[in-house]
Amino acid sequence: MTDTDVQPQRTNRRGDASRENMLEAALKALATGDPGAVSANRIAKQIGATWGVVKYQFGDADGLWAAVLHRTAEHRADLFVPSDTAVPLRQRVAAIIDTLYDGLTATDSRAIENLRAALPRDPAELERLYPRTSAELQSWGRGWLETCQNAFADLNVDTERVRAVATFIPGAMRGITSERQLGSYYDLDLARRGLTDAIVAYLESSASSGPGDRSASGT
Known part of the structure; x- marks a missing residue:
């Protein structure tokens, strides 16, 4: 098996981890009760991510909030x-x-x-x-x-x-x-x-x- 063969699996794992980290960060930030925590940009910054990463994982803020709700469900x-x-x-x-x-x-x-x-x-x-x-x-x-x-x-x-x-x-x-x-x-x-x-x-x-x-x- 070559490095090329295993690269997609590694990419998926990194993507899954990034998504999980962002959802957990969102839950913790929102749980503070701070109205300013309801910001996808702010949550992304807390884990060292960019708005582009949010868009890649969730599409937009609407997608992030929907994913947070689904996680709690x-x-x-x-x-x-x-x-x-x-x-x-x-x-x-x-x-x-x-x-x-x-x-x-x-x-x-x-x-x-x-x-x-x-x-x-x-x-x-x-x-x-x-x-x-x-x-x-x-x-x-x-x-x-x-x-x-x-x-x-x-x-x-x-x-x-x-x-x-x-x-x-x-x-x-x-x-x-x-x-x-x-x-x-x-x-x-x-x-x-x-x-x-x-x-x-x-x-x-x-x-x-x-x-x-x-x-x-x-x-």
Whole structure:
């Protein structure tokens, strides 16, 4: 085998490493909460790259932000899918609440909050200026709904109520997380239990009578 034969593989490896480094740098920079971190040029400079490298790897800033969003979605793959079908409804809901309570202060979540704050609020404007990022955010929404559906798929609960729960949980947990970060005078453990109880009661009340009720409630 000649040097010419192996060169493409080395180039690909370098390209992959550069892409990975830039995505990790983007996540760390965005996670600082600094609005100025939402800059592809600034992120490139942090790892000693040029704008040309960004364009080569991602096309443009829109491609970089879309790739960052996709990376965080990969980190969340298969969350909340019970390995044991005997896990009761309450335990599954509590697992979602607890995971979000911890996860919303993690690097990925802080990065995405900062990125979203810098993007246009109007969906049409976002789609016009950042079509790939907009598409990835929409994919996030679909993925989160699918995650929640998978978490309760084997239980006798109404799918529309699962959709409603999937819609309001992120906002509710951001509120509780905000209280945590600000130094709340409220008992946030009690808040989480109260939210868990409310969701369980809402989902249990949708279950039709029959053997599925006992499985869903865990009683």
